[in-house]
Amino acid sequence: MSRRPAAVAASLLTVLTLGAATACSSNSGSSSSSSGTPTVKLMVGGIDKQIYLPYELAQNLGFYKKYGVNVSLSTESQGGLGAEDALASGQVDMAGAWYVHTIDFQVKGKAVEGIVQLSGAPGEREMCVPKSGVHSGADFKGKTLGVTDIGSGTDMLTQFMGAQKGVKANQFSRIGVSQGATAIAALQNGKTACVMTTQPTVAAIEKKGIGTSAIDLATTAGAQSALGGTWPAATVLAQTSWVNSHKDAAQKVVDALVATMHWINTHSAADIANKLPQSYVSNQLVTKADYIKALDQDKGQFLPDGIMPAGGPKTVLASEELVGHATSKVNLGTTFTNEFALKANKTEGFKTTTTPAGPNG
Numbered sequence: 372m373s374r375r376p377a378a379v380a381a382s383l384l385t386v387l388t389l390g391a392a393t394a395c396s397s398n399s400g401s402s403s404s405s406s407g408t409p410t411v412k413l414m415v416g417g418i419d420k421q422i423y424l425p426y427e428l429a430q431n432l433g434f435y436k437k438y439g440v441n442v443s444l445s446t447e448s449q450g451g452l453g454a455e456d457a458l459a460s461g462q463v464d465m466a467g468a469w470y471v472h473t474i475d476f477q478v479k480g481k482a483v484e485g486i487v488q489l490s491g492a493p494g495e496r497e498m499c500v501p502k503s504g505v506h507s508g509a510d511f512k513g514k515t516l517g518v519t520d521i522g523s524g525t526d527m528l529t530q531f532m533g534a535q536k537g538v539k540a541n542q543f544s545r546i547g548v549s550q551g552a553t554a555i556a557a558l559q560n561g562k563t564a565c566v567m568t569t570q571p572t573v574a575a576i577e578k579k580g581i582g583t584s585a586i587d588l589a590t591t592a593g594a595q596s597a598l599g600g601t602w603p604a605a606t607v608l609a610q611t612s613w614v615n616s617h618k619d620a621a622q623k624v625v626d627a628l629v630a631t632m633h634w635i636n637t638h639s640a641a642d643i644a645n646k647l648p649q650s651y652v653s654n655q656l657v658t659k660a661d662y663i664k665a666l667d668q669d670k671g672q673f674l675p676d677g678i679m680p681a682g683g684p685k686t687v688l689a690s691e692e693l694v695g696h697a698t699s700k701v702n703l704g705t706t707f708t709n710e711f712a713l714k715a716n717k718t719e720g721f722k723t724t725t726t727p728a729g730p731n732g
Contacts (some may be wrong), residue, residue: 409620410441413607414454415467417550418446419651421570421666422494422605424643425673426467429631431646438630440623453523458483458608464617465624466608469493469524470679471687473608473706478697485606485707486614487625487715488679489632491725492594492672493604495525497532497586498576499565500558505585507597508532517548517557517566524604525567528588531690532597540694551575551656558582574665575656589669600686603679604672611705625711626718629677633721636675640667677712678725684732703732 415423426444429435435442445463447454458466459481466472476483499505505514511533518526526547530540548557550572557563559581568576569589576582587593594602607628614621635643640663644652652662674680684703691697709727716723 408439408441409617409623410443411465411620411624412443412445412463413465413467413624414445414447414457414463416447416454418444420550421669422490422672423467424647425489425628425631425635427648427651428635428643428646429627432631432634434627434630435624438623438626440620440627442624442627455608458610464609464613467605468608469604470606470684470707471524471527471691474688474691474697474701477701477706482611482705483608484611484614484705485679486609486621487607487628487677487712488603488674488707489605489628489677490672491601491603491674491680491683492591493524493528493588493602494669494672495528495567495569495588496573496584497565497567497588498558498573498582499585500582503564503585505565507536507586508534508538509536511538511543513543514564515544515546515562517554517563518545519549519567520547521545527690527694527696529567530694532586534693535599555579555581570665570669571657571662574661578657578661590671592671598686598690601680601683602686602690603683622711622714625677626715629712629715629721630719632673632675632677635670635673640670674725676716676721676723676725678723679707679709679728681726681728682732684728688732704730
């Protein structure tokens, strides 16, 4: 969905960049160790973002190992190949990105599907300087707005919120500001009136006093109010051809992530933060206390059972149609599957609370 920010700590940048480079240096395709355990390469669209925390959390909880799969995690780097693009080019088996990309890929003739849904909201906030006058998409006219990158999910959402209020994309400007330090600088230096970003960048902006949350897309309730319905975002993407030929590996990854979503749902923000790398939760942007407060505020974006919610795909398609990125000809039933998540919940005896989307979304 997005590009990585300038590193919040030099050591973190080095580790993550090397990880992404390693993942992209060889051809994709899950392999098996001598013990028969499959290895799956998964690139995340910013692995230290709160919206994508389940991937590293699953690793640190030992869930990938528990469910019999080796997951090689990497992250996209700022200005580099996006996770969804690395997936499309066959450099990785799976991508931790946004569900909306499945629709974009179908329009381009590529079969990509979401196999486990992690969130029911984008997890983003429109952070604006106090004098911006922005309270909804109706106020975008004449403004310069920051998005993760041009063509990213945040870019599409920004255009959509304007279009909903009758403001066309050519009536305001959009520039890519990534997240973290570069997004903060864009607001601080007056380069943009607002930036759409996620935690922990949101917390850092608020702590510095340079911006406030003008539009909430971080919670399910906020997304429903601003976008007209549940807007599923963070998901695991895989090419349909790969899924069909690697059912066992796909199921094991989903098993691990469904278990992680239930763990998130039954534990506090502090518990979660304690299981994440120190560099994710405490760095030059935020303290651990800031991180926990932000996660506690936005934790409701995460779905407890990994199931694509009923109506979600339709809402996302409607937003794509309004900005001219897709038409009703899109076959929503091929852009996601609940097969693996439903099986994972049933196998583990987890109680599900999400109403599954049907073939028509």
